[in-house]
Amino acid sequence: MVPVTERVQNLAQIEKLLSSHTLHGSESLCKLLRYLANHSMDHPGLSPKEYQIATEVLGRQQDFDPHVDSMVRVQAGRLRTKLAEYYASEGADDQIMVELLKGTYALAFHPRTHGAGRNHANTSQEAPNNLQVNARTSRAWIVTVVALSVVLASAVAVATDRFLNRKIAEARLASDNPDVPVAFHVFWKGFLTGPQEPWVIFSNAAFVGRPYVGMRYYNRAKDSGAAILDHYTGVGEVLAVHALDSVFGRLHQQIHVKRGSLFSLDDAKNNDLIFIGSPSENLTLLELPNTQEFAFKQITSGPRTGTMEIINFHPESGEPKEFLPSLPDETLAEDYSIIALKRGLNPAHSVLILAGATTIGTQAAVEYVCQQNSLEELLLRLSVSNSGELKPFEAVIRVKVAKGVPVSSELVALRKSPQ
Known part of the structure; x- marks a missing residue:
């Protein structure tokens, strides 16, 4: 002593x-x-x-x-x-x-x-x-x-x-992992070789109101902090975490799971991050390097008021200026999701954004990068070989929904980042 x-x-x-x-x-x-x-x-x-x-x-x-x-x-x-x-x-x-x-x-x-x-x-x-x-x-x-x-x-x-x-x-x-498809190694390699396990940040939005009288998202401009009832996470995000855990388990890598309401920018500095859910619910995304080609925006007027749409800032031939899910008063049959790989606050780390206009779209985005066929299609469209390196990109997928379950997904827009 x-x-x-x-x-x-x-x-x-x-x-x-x-x-x-x-x-x-x-x-x-x-x-x-x-x-x-x-x-x-x-x-x-x-x-x-x-x-x-x-x-x-x-x-x-x-x-x-x-x-x-x-x-x-x-x-x-x-x-x-x-x-x-x-x-x-x-x-x-x-x-x-x-x-x-x-x-x-x-x-x-x-x-x-x-x-x-x-x-x-x-x-x-x-x-x-x-x-x-x-x-x-x-x-x-x-x-x-x-x-x-x-x-x-x-x-x-x-x-x-x-x-x-x-x-x-x-x-x-x-x-x-000789039995794991090559596409998984290529896509997830950047999240498997770092000094620490990747962090999975799932949306955990604040709500006001009561279940029996109606609930809505917390509005910082209108509501006081005391008005927050609780934080809720969608079913799609829950199933998405399970899908990611299964994939990383096959690749012998653990993940660190944290809800978005407890995530801080200090956590973002030294970790590879996977965000599940759009910036409307995963609010920390608003303070991080975000997407430049496609972005979520809440519609504030008309029959779709309150609905999230995806803005297409630079539409290519045949692409719409916005991607819209089903009308809010109709059964959800179609949704759209963003899949984007970006550089983090520390350029040595990566940020993967997997988010839908609805919780079902978020589930579909995660499943898209957790399934062999869709991953192979994405890598082919990105021109990434089996021995190549995945560069930053942004993509939009169209999701078909039946009885609250995503049944199919289609890649409808893709941008390779110049970084």
Whole structure:
């Protein structure tokens, strides 16, 4: 155990780091730093195991295998980078330096001798002023150079580790799943080789009113927050989550499922995301890089008032300017859905949007990318070979509905993104 006084000082430095601008918004890194700090205080000089960190801190399951999942190494690399950034900027005058040495997960705490040297220089009457200034300048220069070197080395290490991990994961997927159709590997590859499992965000819209007197969507402009009765999810979204879980299960990949009402932009920064449901219900979609060719819009007048339509911003020959589902006072027989792959807030990550004008259309959009025949058709239309890479795109499908069930889907519009 670390002596009490030293422990208090070290943990105070950790709290300063956790509340710093450098680590602001990095919830997973803050959690990792706190865990490593406590472990260092309780077991000085001993490094926690990668498996411990993965299962106790980062939420990995008990079958975590560090040989095929580099998440812990990636997060440790990011933490090293952030620590270097902190001490090169807002923490330049801190008396204690916290360091995560490469090759270990044990935190090291070092007194900052340059602070003591600065105090000594101030009290010395014999040292010339110009020597004091030169000494401080030299120390600052050395600290800056060392910090920048650490940042660069950490960034290169993280990038290299991610690249190697993706290649290892791709090879593992190909060998572990020989019976899974190639189309599944090609379409979902970008969501299978990342350091963390993809997040599935399902719509969970706010409603006001009561079931026995009528309910409607919450209107931010008209309703107070207290008017919200509850958040509801459509049947189509529920079945969609099940379909995705089945596909990812065949591909030996877990998914992290979260309802849209609890999703934050901080979650969007470091994860591959799959959104189930339109922006009218999955409101976070409005704040993320969204579709440019096709977009949902609520009709505000006429017999279709309240209905969601899909706007076609650049209609090609034979295409309508909008795609409209069945009239609201008729039994739903036809719906339209958007399937779009976009770059995330962090361009290294992807966002897949699967959304219908109704909950049934959303179900159909997910089923379209979870079935071999439709996936093969989509990849063919996108000119993606079995060994090719899927680029961003936007598509619209027409959905035929019978007795509340999507019975067939047809690709009716497709745009390849220039990105």
